Amino acid sequence: MTTHIPYLTARPAWKALESHSNAIRDVHLRTLFADDPKRGRRLTAEAAGLYLDYSKNRVTDETMGLLLELAKQSGLQDRIGAMFSGDKINITENRAVLHVALRAPRQTAIMVDGENVVDRVHAVLDKMADFSNRVRSGEWKGHTGRPIRNVVNIGIGGSDLGPVMAYEALKHYSDRSMNFRFVSNIDGTDVTETLRDLDPAETLFIVASKTFTTQETMTNAQTARDWLIKGLGGDNNAVARHFVAVSTNAAKVSEFGIDTANMFEFWDWVGGRYSLASAIGLSTMVAIGPEHFRGLLDGMRQMDQHFRTAAFEHNLPVLMGLLTVWYTNFFGAQTVAVLPYEQYLNRFPAYLQQLTMESNGKHVTLDGTAVDYQTGPVYWGEPGTNGQHSFYQLIHQGTRLIPCDFIAFGQSLNPVGQHHDILMANVFAQAEALAFGKTQAEVRAEGTPDWLVPHRVFGGNRPSTTILAERLTPEALGKLVALYEHSVFTQGVIWDIDSFDQWGVELGKQLANRILPELDTKNESGAGHDSSTNNLIRRYRQMKQTGGT
Numbered sequence: 001m002t003t004h005i006p007y008l009t010a011r012p013a014w015k016a017l018e019s020h021s022n023a024i025r026d027v028h029l030r031t032l033f034a035d036d037p038k039r040g041r042r043l044t045a046e047a048a049g050l051y052l053d054y055s056k057n058r059v060t061d062e063t064m065g066l067l068l069e070l071a072k073q074s075g076l077q078d079r080i081g082a083m084f085s086g087d088k089i090n091i092t093e094n095r096a097v098l099h100v101a102l103r104a105p106r107q108t109a110i111m112v113d114g115e116n117v118v119d120r121v122h123a124v125l126d127k128m129a130d131f132s133n134r135v136r137s138g139e140w141k142g143h144t145g146r147p148i149r150n151v152v153n154i155g156i157g158g159s160d161l162g163p164v165m166a167y168e169a170l171k172h173y174s175d176r177s178m179n180f181r182f183v184s185n186i187d188g189t190d191v192t193e194t195l196r197d198l199d200p201a202e203t204l205f206i207v208a209s210k211t212f213t214t215q216e217t218m219t220n221a222q223t224a225r226d227w228l229i230k231g232l233g234g235d236n237n238a239v240a241r242h243f244v245a246v247s248t249n250a251a252k253v254s255e256f257g258i259d260t261a262n263m264f265e266f267w268d269w270v271g272g273r274y275s276l277a278s279a280i281g282l283s284t285m286v287a288i289g290p291e292h293f294r295g296l297l298d299g300m301r302q303m304d305q306h307f308r309t310a311a312f313e314h315n316l317p318v319l320m321g322l323l324t325v326w327y328t329n330f331f332g333a334q335t336v337a338v339l340p341y342e343q344y345l346n347r348f349p350a351y352l353q354q355l356t357m358e359s360n361g362k363h364v365t366l367d368g369t370a371v372d373y374q375t376g377p378v379y380w381g382e383p384g385t386n387g388q389h390s391f392y393q394l395i396h397q398g399t400r401l402i403p404c405d406f407i408a409f410g411q412s413l414n415p416v417g418q419h420h421d422i423l424m425a426n427v428f429a430q431a432e433a434l435a436f437g438k439t440q441a442e443v444r445a446e447g448t449p450d451w452l453v454p455h456r457v458f459g460g461n462r463p464s465t466t467i468l469a470e471r472l473t474p475e476a477l478g479k480l481v482a483l484y485e486h487s488v489f490t491q492g493v494i495w496d497i498d499s500f501d502q503w504g505v506e507l508g509k510q511l512a513n514r515i516l517p518e519l520d521t522k523n524e525s526g527a528g529h530d531s532s533t534n535n536l537i538r539r540y541r542q543m544k545q546t547g548g549t
């Protein structure tokens with residue numbers, strides 16, 4: 001039996017949070033810490049080897065109690081259960097949402113339309129492992145008999161960002177005798193620069209696309225195919241040894257000319273931005289090997305298990321999701337900065353942008369009602385310490401409230417000199433400076449002239465959360481990815497939106513397809529748009545002709 005859940009702003013906990021937020025708005029983190037000397041150890045949670053310090057957030061025990069109550073009144077536990085049991089919770093596409101099945105142990109059963117999908121997951125994982133081993137060992141030969149030294153993943157969105165983020169994050173574990181590259185953008189520069197110094201005889205393309213119809217990926221794959229055939233003396237048969245596909249669409253794969261024996265399957269119940277653990281991770285597996293890839297899955301599984309079973313007050317993704325709701329809806333925060341103090345996580349913020357914003361950038365509830373509250377914030381970030389010498393000024397002294405997630409590791413994978421201590425001193429210092437700032441009196445006491453004092457004051461009271469893990473292993477990365485996936489899920493449940501569709505990307509695709517033939521100067525110039533678009537098209541057509549293209 002499904003219980004009726006009131007509209008978000010009518011839930012009692014929401015109303016209580018509204019009045020509570022007014023009471024707490026002017027309370028400073030300095031006061032909260034001074035009043036409770038144990039706060040820094042108390043407002044923490046730890047699971048699966050990840051330590052979450054949320055004490056530098058503008059919350060009290062009452063806030064957390066109300067947020068947890070909001071999660072209960074939003075039916076979060078039932079919705080978690082529904083996701084894990086394969087219910088079709090992506091209602092606008094009538095699909096189950098089962099990225100958690102991709103990392104379920106072999107003996108588990110998760111049923112979709114009467115079939116245990118875990119068996120299929122492991123069959124594909126085994127096939128990926130076999131293929132990866134053959135490529136890595138040199139047993140898989142290119143068309144001319146040479147082993148593969150370069151792997152190029154062609155995909156976009158979830159078929160690119162997960163693979164490139166994971167490759168970068170786990171480079172330490174990768175086979176350094178091979179090159180891994182990623183082509184995503186339709187801009188011809190991407191594919192050209194990627195291929196310019198590669199030898200086709202030693203290059204393997206992984207065409208990664210859930211639908212196998214995405215314009216960017218199909219165009220890039222075609223260009224890569226032409227490059228390969230040309231480079232190998234015009235023999236079309238070369239494609240079989242140099243192209244494999246990752247997709248849900250076998251018909252389109254074979255139409256492209258890739259033997260479906262060289263296709264690695266996944267399913268419509270895996271969303272693009274949730275697909276890293278599926279065959280979309282093939283390039284990662286070739287880079288780091290099947291054992292390490294299983295480590296990644298194992299880390300995800302541990303976080304899945306924690307999310308599913310831990311009480312909400314100790315549940316890391318639930319706590320993180322609720323804090324995001326708190327700032328988005330009660331403090332008017334528009335963004336979240338994700339700041340990994342780990343160079344290998346340099347693409348993690350970009351990866352999270354799709355995960356969070358394609359999921360929760362929604363304007364209607366599940367039943368189609370327009371929301372009158374804010375939903376998904378803008379996620380952004382850069383690895384530390386680079387951001388400190390760029391945009392941190394605004395986070396410290398600007399007029400906006402920007403909650404920050406700091407991510408750091410106890411041990412460096414490259415322990416050189418004092419680098420790691422300096423890195424860690426900086427991450428701790430940033431969170432401390434944001435929370436406590438520097439008062440007028442403190443600035444004056446340093447001998448600062450009166451006129452300069454206001455410029456040098458730090459208001460503080462700027463919230464941050466710190467996530468600490470021991471070391472960046474494949475397992476730790478898996479935990480981090482699943483932590484954010486489930487935090488996004490928690491937010492989506494509170495906001496009562498479909499976090500698993502992405503209709504917002506469709507209109508631009510349709511219009512681009514309409515404009516494309518109008519850019520061909522052999523055709524009549526289209527004039528059916530607004531005056532700005534018509535004019536831009538006209539200008540572009542003129543520029544093309546002057547450029548002789």
Ligand code: F6P
Binds near residue numbers: 159211214217502
């Ligand atoms: O356009 C958005 C999107 O559908 C993403 O959700 C997806 O990750 C990306 O395009 C790529 O899609 P595909 O894997 O089907 O090529």
